[in-house]
Amino acid sequence: MKIICDVEVSNRLLPSQNMTGSRRAVRSTLGIGKLDSKSENIFILHQTTQNKTGNKYKVTGNIEGVFTRFSSEGKATIRFRAPPHDLCLRSADPIQLNCFLRLLRNTLEGKADRVTSTKAETGNLKENNQLPGEVGKSKSRLGVISPASKLLAGIKRTLKIFKRSDYPSVLGFPKTLEELQISRLQLSCLDRQVTRLPLLRMLDLTDNRLSSLPKELSLLPNLRELRLAHNSFGESCDKGVSSTSTRLNATENEKWGWIGGSLLTSLTFLDLSYNKIKHVPDVLCRLKSLLNLKLDHNEISVLPSGLGTMCKLRLLSVSNNSLLYLPGSLRKLRLEAIDISNNPPMEREMQLPRRLWPESLSPSAVLGMPTLFEFAARKVVSMGLHPTASDVPYPIVTYLSSANFCICGGPCFESKLKVLISMDPRSIAFSVAWTSGSGNPPTLAYLCSLKCLESVKKAVY
Numbered sequence: 001m002k003i004i005c006d007v008e009v010s011n012r013l014l015p016s017q018n019m020t021g022s023r024r025a026v027r028s029t030l031g032i033g034k035l036d037s038k039s040e041n042i043f044i045l046h047q048t049t050q051n052k053t054g055n056k057y058k059v060t061g062n063i064e065g066v067f068t069r070f071s072s073e074g075k076a077t078i079r080f081r082a083p084p085h086d087l088c089l090r091s092a093d094p095i096q097l098n099c100f101l102r103l104l105r106n107t108l109e110g111k112a113d114r115v116t117s118t119k120a121e122t123g124n125l126k127e128n129n130q131l132p133g134e135v136g137k138s139k140s141r142l143g144v145i146s147p148a149s150k151l152l153a154g155i156k157r158t159l160k161i162f163k164r165s166d167y168p169s170v171l172g173f174p175k176t177l178e179e180l181q182i183s184r185l186q187l188s189c190l191d192r193q194v195t196r197l198p199l200l201r202m203l204d205l206t207d208n209r210l211s212s213l214p215k216e217l218s219l220l221p222n223l224r225e226l227r228l229a230h231n232s233f234g235e236s237c238d239k240g241v242s243s244t245s246t247r248l249n250a251t252e253n254e255k256w257g258w259i260g261g262s263l264l265t266s267l268t269f270l271d272l273s274y275n276k277i278k279h280v281p282d283v284l285c286r287l288k289s290l291l292n293l294k295l296d297h298n299e300i301s302v303l304p305s306g307l308g309t310m311c312k313l314r315l316l317s318v319s320n321n322s323l324l325y326l327p328g329s330l331r332k333l334r335l336e337a338i339d340i341s342n343n344p345p346m347e348r349e350m351q352l353p354r355r356l357w358p359e360s361l362s363p364s365a366v367l368g369m370p371t372l373f374e375f376a377a378r379k380v381v382s383m384g385l386h387p388t389a390s391d392v393p394y395p396i397v398t399y400l401s402s403a404n405f406c407i408c409g410g411p412c413f414e415s416k417l418k419v420l421i422s423m424d425p426r427s428i429a430f431s432v433a434w435t436s437g438s439g440n441p442p443t444l445a446y447l448c449s450l451k452c453l454e455s456v457k458k459a460v461y
């Protein structure tokens, strides 16, 4: 049996010699079986396009451990005694990987041996030459390992579709796809087949008419890049329905329901430019691995206050929108580049800083004492927990999603303590695109405590 996956070989001896080996995972095939029909020993053969002969590892009596805790995510590690290598398997199809691991376990327990020895007597070793009656008996599929070069060469990893006639409606998408582009097809909904491509790393749906994506997309374990420019994500899902705000929230939540699951930790690139988006959902800020976010050429007036909690963000581009101000939590970020050019409302002269509560009230009176409920909610949000309606009553879910983020990065709910300050974008980014020659862009700072208010007063902007 053979599987295709990324394999990183780590030599356990190297660290003790103060050396580090290459830590690169290479697309490989791993086969388990006999090297030829005469041999008795079972081997694992690791082959790549660079090393077609492959490295063989004896299985019987030579395996120190098999780590399978993350096999459902396509990951596992096999530890050999000699040579002292760990084979770290990644990006495998979870179903195939589990079959492979089961076969390995059977081999170690001697169950698979029995099957192959009976097969050896009948002289039918090659898995493709089995007699019809034997198929049931040889469940373990331990045969002679055939060369992998053909298998590796035949893998379809990239597919680009620009015409209806190229769409694989009959055959379906190859399960081995890592990059898929479907553009200029006027698609208004995405084929659910795409959500069942376990190896997909890049999905480019630029230039269609999509206003949402299927929720199952969040289950793709390896998706890193999602290109959605020139679509209709700003379009409301139910234009005709006159509904209450809760109902609107529910539809809005459903529309962005694909932001969740594995994507929260795997997605590093998201392009939502040219989508007529007016409202950026708060759930976007939960994409904690995002490095590059593009929201150019939309109709956005306010960015989510939690944008500054996306601590890995390096490139943020929100040019050509209608931004009124930036969220204060951005102060927590250290970006390589920020593009906030062509946002006319933000470029107008503003009287800054300006407090946004009645003159007659003192800050402590405005802030008041947060309720125990708010304290609990702050804790839940700052711990990165996102309970759903199946965990807690729905009003609590709504309350938790209404969090604003203070300049300190912490969540606050009821606080009316807000100030408009000016923030020098060069204090958060190395390279800045900002059209206005005079002054800095206005920034709305929510304040969770009097201490944070003090830090605004003291800070030099």
Ligand SMILES: [Zn+2]
Binding pocket: 406, 407, 408, 409, 410, 447, 448, 449, 452
């Ligand atoms: Zn604060």
